[in-house]
Amino acid sequence: MTKTALNIADLSVGTVIGTRTLEISRADLVRYAGASGDFNPIHWNERFAREVELPGVIAHGMFTMGAAVQLVTDWVGDPSAVVSYGTRFTKPVPVADIDGAPGAAVEVTGVVGALDADAGTARIDLTVTLDGQKVLVKAQALVRLA
Amino acid sequence: MTINPELQGRSYKLSEIYSVGRESIRDFARAVKAVNAAHFDVAAAKELGHADLVAPPTYAIIVAQRADALLINDPDSGIDFTRVVHAEQRFTHHRAIVAGDELVAELHVDAVRGMGGGAMITTRAEISTVAGESVATTVSAILVRGEGQ
Numbered sequence: 001m002t003k004t005a006l007n008i009a010d011l012s013v014g015t016v017i018g019t020r021t022l023e024i025s026r027a028d029l030v031r032y033a034g035a036s037g038d039f040n041p042i043h044w045n046e047r048f049a050r051e052v053e054l055p056g057v058i059a060h061g062m063f064t065m066g067a068a069v070q071l072v073t074d075w076v077g078d079p080s081a082v083v084s085y086g087t088r089f090t091k092p093v094p095v096a097d098i099d100g101a102p103g104a105a106v107e108v109t110g111v112v113g114a115l116d117a118d119a120g121t122a123r124i125d126l127t128v129t130l131d132g133q134k135v136l137v138k139a140q141a142l143v144r145l146a
Numbered sequence: 147m148t149i150n151p152e153l154q155g156r157s158y159k160l161s162e163i164y165s166v167g168r169e170s171i172r173d174f175a176r177a178v179k180a181v182n183a184a185h186f187d188v189a190a191a192k193e194l195g196h197a198d199l200v201a202p203p204t205y206a207i208i209v210a211q212r213a214d215a216l217l218i219n220d221p222d223s224g225i226d227f228t229r230v231v232h233a234e235q236r237f238t239h240h241r242a243i244v245a246g247d248e249l250v251a252e253l254h255v256d257a258v259r260g261m262g263g264g265a266m267i268t269t270r271a272e273i274s275t276v277a278g279e280s281v282a283t284t285v286s287a288i289l290v291r292g293e294g295q
Contacts, residue, residue: 080241
C-alpha cells in the first residue's frame with residue numbers, strides 16, 4: 001500500500017509539482033555505469049564515443065530517466081507509488097569533462113497531466129530539457145495516491 | 147551485418163537468479179541521485195509498509211538489460227551492440243521491488259521493424275520472483291543503426 005500525504009482531491013490538471021536542475025558530471029556516469037551494470041564505453045570513453053560519431057561522452061538515457069523521476073518520488077514521498085513510468089529518448093545528453101563544474105545541466109519540470117479519481121492515480125508529465133531542447137519526450141509517470 | 151527478420155516472437159530466459167541486495171539498492175539510488183530514506187534506511191522503508199529497502203522506480207532496468215543482453219549477444223540476432231541506441235523505455239510495476247527479492251526474467255521480442263539499413267526492435271521483459279509472483283514488466287525499444295545512420 002502506498003503511503004502519501006497527498007490527496008487527489010487537492011490536485012488539478014496543470015499543477016506544477018516542482019522543478020529542478022540536474023547537474024551531471026563524468027563521475028555521475030561512472031557511478032551509474034557501476035550501479036546499473038551498463039558499461040557501454042560511449043558513456044565513459046571519449047575516444048570511443050567520437051569513433052561512433054557521437055559528439056563525445058553522453059549520459060546513459062537510463063541515467064537521465066532515472067534521475068528525472070526523483071522529482072516525482074520526492075513529491076509523492078513513497079518511491080513505490082510510481083506504478084508505471086515511460087519515455088522516449090530523443091536527443092543525447094553530452095557530458096563535458098570539466099574540473100570543478102558540471103559537464104551538463106538538465107532542467108526537469110513536473111506537471112499534473114491527468115487525474116483518475118476512481119483509480120486514485122495521477123499522471124505526472126515530465127519536461128526534461130538540455131539547453132531548451134527536449135531530451136526525453138512523453139516522459140510520464142503514473143502515481144498511485146490512494 | 148543485417149538484423150535477422152525472424153527474431154520477432156523469440157524469447158530468452160535469464161539463466162541466473164538476480165538477488166536484490168540492500169547495498170545494490172543503495173548504490174543504484176545514489177547513482178540516480180535519489181534521496182528518499184526508504185532506499186537507504188530499513189526502518190524508514192518499514193515505516194512506509196515495505197518489508198525492506200525499496201528500489202527506485204527504474205531499478206528493474208538492471209534485470210531488464212541483462213535479459214536484453216541475451217538477445218543482443220545472440221550471434222544469430224545480427225545485432226552489432228556498438229550501433230545500438232536506446233529509443234524508448236517503459237516500466238510497469240506490479241509490486242515494489244524490495245531488498246531480499248530473488249528475481250528471474252523472461253525476454254520476449256515483440257516487434258522487429260526495418261528502418262533504412264537498420265531496425266527498431268521492441269523487447270519486453272517479464273520480471274517475477276523465483277516463486278512465480280509477477281513483479282514488473284519492462285518494455286524497451288532499441289534502434290540498431292544501419293551503415294551511415
